[in-house]
Amino acid sequence: xxxxxxxxxxxxxxxxxxxxxxxxxxxxxxxxxxxxxxxxxxxxxxxxxxxxxxxxxxxxxxxxxxxxxxxxxxxxxxxxxxxxxxxxxxxxxxxxxxxxxxxxxxxxxxxxxxxxxxxxxxxxxxxxxxxxxxxxxxxxxxxxxx
Numbered sequence: 001x002x003x004x005x006x007x008x009x010x011x012x013x014x015x016x017x018x019x020x021x022x023x024x025x026x027x028x029x030x031x032x033x034x035x036x037x038x039x040x041x042x043x044x045x046x047x048x049x050x051x052x053x054x055x056x057x058x059x060x061x062x063x064x065x066x067x068x069x070x071x072x073x074x075x076x077x078x079x080x081x082x083x084x085x086x087x088x089x090x091x092x093x094x095x096x097x098x099x100x101x102x103x104x105x106x107x108x109x110x111x112x113x114x115x116x117x118x119x120x121x122x123x124x125x126x127x128x129x130x131x132x133x134x135x136x137x138x139x140x141x142x143x144x145x146x
Contacts, residue, residue, distance in 0.1 A: 003058070011054030018049045022088070029092045037089070045088035052081040060114075071115060078107050 022045065026037050056077035059070055082103055086094050094100050 007054055007058045010057045011050050014053035014057075015046060015050035018053065019046050022046055022049075022085075025089055025093060029089065033092050035092060042088065045084055048084050049081045052077045052084065056081070060118075071111075075108065075111055078111060079104060082107060 022042055026042055029035055029037065056074045059065070059077065060074040062070060065073075082100070086100055094103075
């Protein structure tokens with residue numbers, strides 16, 4: 001699939017998940033605080049958050065960019081999505097700014113774990129490829145030695 005198609009697929013999946021989560025938040029805020037958040041406002045927020053998540057995932061999986069730039073850009077888009085959630089639900093969801101900092105810290109930890117897992121997977125693939133190349137080289141040398 002092309003890069004644009006992958007980006008749109010990731011964004012659409014993110015939109016479905018984000019729509020479900022924000023609907024739950026909106027219902028919870030409605031029941032707890034008796035505040036109605038306008039539906040168009042929620043949909044604009046869902047679209048922005050889904051775009052940020054799609055960009056973060058696409059940037060994280062891009063292989064042509066330097067690693068440090070992919071990590072920094074991906075985390076930046078995750079921070080932007082968190083700030084959009086704060087703007088969307090305001091003081092009802094984030095009563096104190098410490099909650100926002102805790103959410104950003106949890107996102108950073110999850111993102112770091114994802115980076116470690118991806119790095120471990122890449123190292124395993126590299127070792128397997130190197131072993132295959134060595135085996136092919138030995139087989140080729142054995143065939144040429146008659």
